[in-house]
């Protein structure tokens with residue numbers, strides 16, 4: 117069945133659509149806008165809803181037709197079929213013999229992809245089914261600040277979009293049908309495989325390209341278009357670059373260290389930088405989450421809400437402190453107060469990529485005026501452990517041109533299982549964020565193991581900083 121998703125895939129790359137067409141047991145995918153529906157339904161009270169019946173396209177279209185014949189004016193999940201083409205909207209309002217069709221998006225901005233979907237559906241509705249439609253997108257107002265209960269009329273934005281839709285060529289459906297019937301199309305990899313305003317990162321990259329060791333796509337810091345240009349000019353691995361002088365400093369270092377199999381440790385620069393670090397050192401890392409529905413008062417859609425921190429304190433011994441919020445409750449005030457308690461004034465605080473830690477503390481200071489002075493004192497005492505790696509004073513080939521803690525740590529300690537994120541249940545910040553967000557949505561699901569998993573992840577972030585700091589000191593001795 118051809119749908120608006122098929123059209124988006126074809127628009128990105130016919131080969132991508134072909135791969136998707138080979139999958140059996142396809143079901144109708146709903147986007148993650150379910151959490152918005154209770155609020156949408158406050159604005160457009162549901163009169164009736166077409167059930168979602170995976171794979172039963174004709175049945176769903178038949179039910180829609182029946183509801184229209186029964187003069188229902190607001191129909192959720194209306195569906196239409198024309199031959200092998202399936203059109204589905206989130207809901208439809210029938211008014212004065214006009215079909216006002218709406219898609220609901222869990223997003224704070226209108227993307228070109230949303231408009232493309234609606235353009236395709238409008239083309240089928242009007243040109244093939246002869247049903248004139250007026251199209252709308254409903255999305256989230258990022259400036260809405262919650263006070264009390266969430267107000268649907270302030271949370272949601274409704275945008276008529278017919279004027280922004282593009283004309284779909286009538287031949288497009290025929291081209292899509294032919295592509296689906298024929299063998300795998302020959303299309304080379306290129307920028308169309310990557311995520312952009314119009315495209316998503318293609319899930320079939322591994323089928324289309326088997327990367328060699330030290331692939332050119334591992335060259336860090338270049339725009340994807342430059343990498344594809346090199347690739348299509350026959351430079352598929354980094355060592356094939358004859359003259360690295362045409363590139364920036366970071367790429368030159370990555371290419372030359374790889375070709376000559378060398379490392380960089382600039383003793384003087386690292387020593388000068390570390391001179392400012394004085395014990396006791398407070399190694400600090402926050403975790404935060406975001407949610408589309410503002411979960412607490414004084415939050416907006418996707419506000420960054422810190423819920424956890426870990427501090428490793430390096431003095432004569434190594435000790436640890438930390439905070440983990442109670443899912444379902446706003447953690448920010450308690451976190452800010454405990455942070456002030458756990459970190460004395462005038463000690464040095466070490467973060468890795470400090471802009472994030474500084475931003476979290478500054479946002480808390482803006483939120484809690486009475487704590488602002490104490491928080492900003494801590495804010496102003498943060499130092500960044502990332503600098504020696506970002507500046508390439510310390511570089512190993514295993515860092516692959518990058519300097520995030522997730523690249524630096526395994527390169528410095530390749531054999532140390534205690535410093536291996538892969539041994540943890542929660543292995544990165546995104547997993548920590550979604551884990552806590554889900555607990556916050558459903559506090560009844562809180563259990564000791566998950567809280568321990570969160571604790572273990574944040575702890576490793578600060579322990580990793582201590583180890584990196586000690587390794588730097590050791591290597592420049």
Ligand code: SF4
Pocket residue numbers: 128129130131132135303304305306308309318319320321322324
């Ligand atoms: S990886 Fe690129 S070429 Fe291959 S199917 Fe996806 S978009 Fe098309």
